[in-house]
Amino acid sequence: xxxxxxxxxxxxxxxxxxxxxxxxxxxxISADIEKVTDVMQIAGYGVFGTPAVVIDGxxxxxxxxxxxxxxxxxxxx
Amino acid sequence: MKERTKLLWIAxxxxxxxxxxxxxxLIRQSxxxxxxxxxxxxxxxxxxxxxxxxxxxxxxxxxxxxxSVLKYFGAxxxxxxxxxxxxxxxxxxxxxxxxxxxxxxxIYTRGAGIGPATAFLYSGPAINVLAITLTAKILxxxxxxxxxxxxxxxxxxxxxxxxxxxxxEDAARATGPIHVPDTDETGRSLLQDTIYIFTMxxxxxxxxxxxxxxxATGVWPAIYSAKWPIVIxxxxxxxxxxxxxxxxxxCKSWMESTWGFMKQIFPLLAGGVLVAxxxxxxxxxxxxIPDQWVQSLLGGNSIWANLIASLAGALMYFATLTEVxxxxxxxxxxxGEGPALALLLAGPALSLPNMLVIGSVMGLKKTAVxxxxxxxxxxxxxxxxxxxxx
Numbered sequence: 001x002x003x004x005x006x007x008x009x010x011x012x013x014x015x016x017x018x019x020x021x022x023x024x025x026x027x028x029i030s031a032d033i034e035k036v037t038d039v040m041q042i043a044g045y046g047v048f049g050t051p052a053v054v055i056d057g058x059x060x061x062x063x064x065x066x067x068x069x070x071x072x073x074x075x076x077x
Numbered sequence: 078m079k080e081r082t083k084l085l086w087i088a089x090x091x092x093x094x095x096x097x098x099x100x101x102x103l104i105r106q107s108x109x110x111x112x113x114x115x116x117x118x119x120x121x122x123x124x125x126x127x128x129x130x131x132x133x134x135x136x137x138x139x140x141x142x143x144x145s146v147l148k149y150f151g152a153x154x155x156x157x158x159x160x161x162x163x164x165x166x167x168x169x170x171x172x173x174x175x176x177x178x179x180x181x182x183x184i185y186t187r188g189a190g191i192g193p194a195t196a197f198l199y200s201g202p203a204i205n206v207l208a209i210t211l212t213a214k215i216l217x218x219x220x221x222x223x224x225x226x227x228x229x230x231x232x233x234x235x236x237x238x239x240x241x242x243x244x245x246e247d248a249a250r251a252t253g254p255i256h257v258p259d260t261d262e263t264g265r266s267l268l269q270d271t272i273y274i275f276t277m278x279x280x281x282x283x284x285x286x287x288x289x290x291x292x293a294t295g296v297w298p299a300i301y302s303a304k305w306p307i308v309i310x311x312x313x314x315x316x317x318x319x320x321x322x323x324x325x326x327x328c329k330s331w332m333e334s335t336w337g338f339m340k341q342i343f344p345l346l347a348g349g350v351l352v353a354x355x356x357x358x359x360x361x362x363x364x365x366i367p368d369q370w371v372q373s374l375l376g377g378n379s380i381w382a383n384l385i386a387s388l389a390g391a392l393m394y395f396a397t398l399t400e401v402x403x404x405x406x407x408x409x410x411x412x413g414e415g416p417a418l419a420l421l422l423a424g425p426a427l428s429l430p431n432m433l434v435i436g437s438v439m440g441l442k443k444t445a446v447x448x449x450x451x452x453x454x455x456x457x458x459x460x461x462x463x464x465x466x467x
Contacts, residue, residue, distance in 0.1 A: 006179070011337070040182055040438055042182065042183075043182035043185070045256070047179065048179075048183040048188070048255060049147070049180060050179045052256070062256045063257075
């Protein structure tokens with residue numbers, strides 16, 4: 001599973017990264033978590049607001065810090 | 078930070094401590110000015126102006142739905158609406174640096190195109206609530222108003238010019254799905270949100286109400302003498318609104334976002350005030366940079382003074398709100414009103430670091446045109462304002 005955190009490196013993006021890492025850890029699955037900070041790459045996903053979370057190419061959340069429960073539910077499907 | 082960068086910083090700090098003649102009267106005077114200016118801000122501006130403004134910015138960030146604004150930046154959005162929304166949306170969207178550049182890149186590549194994207198890029202940092210309030214409080218309402226109007230007009234003009242100059246290339250943009258932030262259902266009407274934010278703006282206006290000139294008669298002294306009872310009444314009304322309309326969770330996120338702004342902006346502003354005080358001093362008190370230099374470069378309202386001010390503003394990086402103490406110092410040292418406006422209009426929107434990022438999105442040519450448009454328009458606006466105020 002491939003998870004990407006989109007954001008130019010602001011505090012909210014760091015928090016999002018922590019939430020996702022914690023969720024992955026609790027779900028006990030292996031996933032590649034990658035931070036994307038380049039604005040053109042971020043725009044390439046059509047995302048109008050950061051932080052955003054992309055899992056296996058699907059944009060899951062935009063413009064907010066997701067809750068750990070939300071992230072876990074995305075990981076399961 | 079890399080280890081080598083850390084070493085360089087420590088070496089630089091050591092050299093400064095070693096070589097700067099701290100005992101020299103000029104350095105002592107400048108150091109004193111730095112802290113006198115900090116005290117002036119702490120006493121005059123923090124409680125009555127900055128704190129209410131932080132609560133407003135926090136409320137806007139949490140309660141105003143970003144999605145409702147972002148839909149006007151889509152590829153098929155009405156052009157007129159795109160431009161008008163872009164020019165004022167800085168108040169709502171750009172209070173956090175997290176949003177500005179990614180959103181700009183998104184609008185440019187997938188959304189409404191180069192015109193609205195550059196309009197938004199310009200208006201974002203120039204027109205946010207905190208910046209306009211602090212400008213009006215410290216540099217006078219005339220400059221605050223001129224800054225607000227100038228920022229909106231410039232945003233639209235820059236966007237239209239960019240769209241016109243690059244109209245051929247604009248057709249070949251990428252298309253694809255757009256993801257905007259989700260809207261949360263709040264159970265409040267737009268009117269309720271508006272009344273709530275408007276009440277806070279009123280609190281800010283009355284708390285920061287300036288003392289009228291001695292001997293003035295009529296309505297202003299009356300308002301001034303009643304300002305604290307009015308503020309307390311307004312706070313009570315605000316409390317009732319919060320209790321009746323907002324859930325506990327919403328109040329918590331409001332406080333969190335307000336605290337987030339304070340944490341982020343107070344240290345930067347304090348640093349900016351110290352630097353401005355050290356280099357330029359308070360009005361009427363000289364510091365490190367001699368007043369004659371400032372007067373000869375930026376005094377009066379000549380075309381050169383305006384051009385230098387807008388060029389300097391465009392290249393320099395101002396951390397959030399620090400343009401205000403720096404301008405206060407410059408005005409006190411003899412800068413003209415026109416060049417001051419030119420610097421305010423060109424400054425916060427442009428800086429060398431963000432030109433590099435914009436360049437990576439739009440390419441060198443468009444970035445150069447964008448910067449040139451802003452520098453030229455800022456100089457012209459400065460000259461007009463300087464003529465009106467003279």
